[in-house]
Amino acid sequence: MSQLVTGEAVALDLRPAALPSRLVAGAIDAAAQFGIFFLLSIPLGALDSAGSSALTAALAIVVVLGVLAGYPIAFESLWRGRTPGKAAMGLRVVRDDGGPIGFRQALVRGLSGAFLERFGVTLFSGAVISMLLNKRSKRIGDLLAGTLVLQERVPTRGGTFAMMPPQLAAWAGDLELSGLPDELALSVRSFLARSRELTDAAREQLGSRLVTAVSAVVTPPAPPGTPGWAYLSAVLAERRRREEARLGIVRPTYGASPWAGSAPVYGGVPPGYGAPPGYSTPPGYNSHPDSGPPPGYGPPPGYISHPGYSLHPDDGPPPGYGPPPGYGSPPSYGPPPSGPSPASAGPPGPGEQPPVQAPRSGGFAAPG
Numbered sequence: 001m002s003q004l005v006t007g008e009a010v011a012l013d014l015r016p017a018a019l020p021s022r023l024v025a026g027a028i029d030a031a032a033q034f035g036i037f038f039l040l041s042i043p044l045g046a047l048d049s050a051g052s053s054a055l056t057a058a059l060a061i062v063v064v065l066g067v068l069a070g071y072p073i074a075f076e077s078l079w080r081g082r083t084p085g086k087a088a089m090g091l092r093v094v095r096d097d098g099g100p101i102g103f104r105q106a107l108v109r110g111l112s113g114a115f116l117e118r119f120g121v122t123l124f125s126g127a128v129i130s131m132l133l134n135k136r137s138k139r140i141g142d143l144l145a146g147t148l149v150l151q152e153r154v155p156t157r158g159g160t161f162a163m164m165p166p167q168l169a170a171w172a173g174d175l176e177l178s179g180l181p182d183e184l185a186l187s188v189r190s191f192l193a194r195s196r197e198l199t200d201a202a203r204e205q206l207g208s209r210l211v212t213a214v215s216a217v218v219t220p221p222a223p224p225g226t227p228g229w230a231y232l233s234a235v236l237a238e239r240r241r242r243e244e245a246r247l248g249i250v251r252p253t254y255g256a257s258p259w260a261g262s263a264p265v266y267g268g269v270p271p272g273y274g275a276p277p278g279y280s281t282p283p284g285y286n287s288h289p290d291s292g293p294p295p296g297y298g299p300p301p302g303y304i305s306h307p308g309y310s311l312h313p314d315d316g317p318p319p320g321y322g323p324p325p326g327y328g329s330p331p332s333y334g335p336p337p338s339g340p341s342p343a344s345a346g347p348p349g350p351g352e353q354p355p356v357q358a359p360r361s362g363g364f365a366a367p368g
Contacts, residue, residue: 015150016136016137016148016149016150016151017091017137017149017151018137019132019137021091021151022137024085025085025088025089028089029083029085033068037064037067040063040067044056068119069110069115071083071110072106072113073107073111076101076105080092080100080101081093081101081106081248086149090151090153091151092150093105093109094147094150094247095146096148098247099246101145101147105145105146106145108141108144108145109141109144112140113139113141117139117140126140127140130143136148150247162188162192162233162240163233164234164237164241165233168226168230171220172238175238177235179217179218180217180218181217184210184213184214185239188214188232188235189236192229192233207228210232214235215231222234
């Protein structure tokens with residue numbers, strides 16, 4: 001990486017093109033130049049066969065000089081520092097301050113390449129040695145013209161570009177960014193890329209410190225109520241836009257900013273980062289969209305007492321038995337008979353009949 005200081009005293013971190021990529025780009029341009037020279041040599045051969053050798057020699061010198069010097073001069077002047085070979089390798093020629101080159105720089109580079117570096121005095125060795133000894137890989141033509149070849153297509157390492165909030169675009173156009181150091185801008189870029197991975201407390205603490213540090217070196221201040229993330233994103237996006245405009249880089253548009261609509265109003269107290277959206281309670285069974293409320297079952301059915309025998313459906317009421325029948329008073333037996341008791345008379349002798357007791361009154365009558 002190399003630091004370029006712009007006219008606004010902004011240090012840019014840019015990557016000079018390495019020697020291998022420049023050699024490949026030069027080989028592509030040399031092949032294109034050879035093709036152009038071959039096409040132009042066809043009419044020159046026809047002219048020479050017609051007998052105009054002096055004219056053919058003069059035109060051949062013009063063609064050689066035009067192809068060797070005119071090819072890079074024309075392309076770098078009209079294509080903002082690029083040739084077909086440089087475009088294929090993602091290279092671009094810029095001034096030492098990072099701005100696009102003009103016809104003067106392209107002319108100096110083209111003439112020095114044609115007469116000093118390629119087929120000139122040093123025969124490629126001067127350009128290679130100069131690039132190896134210079135920390136910005138400048139060849140002799142770059143040193144004379146005050147230019148630098150940059151690597152445009154630099155692989156990114158997973159980061160995302162800061163996007164400009166639409167509500168701050170007009171305010172960001174008037175920012176004074178000359179006091180913003182590269183280390184602070186890199187910290188802001190890293191914070192914006194990793195902010196979603198931080199906890200709420202860490203994000204608020206680190207974001208507040210970066211907002212304070214940036215607002216101390218960047219003017220004018222942000223509109224009242226601007227959220228911290230929007231302020232940092234706007235400053236970084238505007239800084240990058242100015243760098244790319246100075247280098248002539250046109251970045252394709254990929255739709256609206258992902259921040260668009262997230263903070264439509266920048267008045268009042270800036271909102272905090274807040275917690276992720278909560279998830280509502282799952283619906284109960286009785287609130288399913290396809291089912292109504294559960295049916296009312298009511299209390300369980302009561303069970304009546306076991307029916308009595310009198311309530312049998314085929315029987316009538318039980319018969320009335322009434323009170324039990326009266327038996328009257330027991331009969332009176334009267335006094336016992338006179339005479340000796342059977343116990344005192346003793347047992348009957350042989351052949352004697354036992355005495356007959358007199359019947360009781362109301363008793364059984366003797367047999368007749």
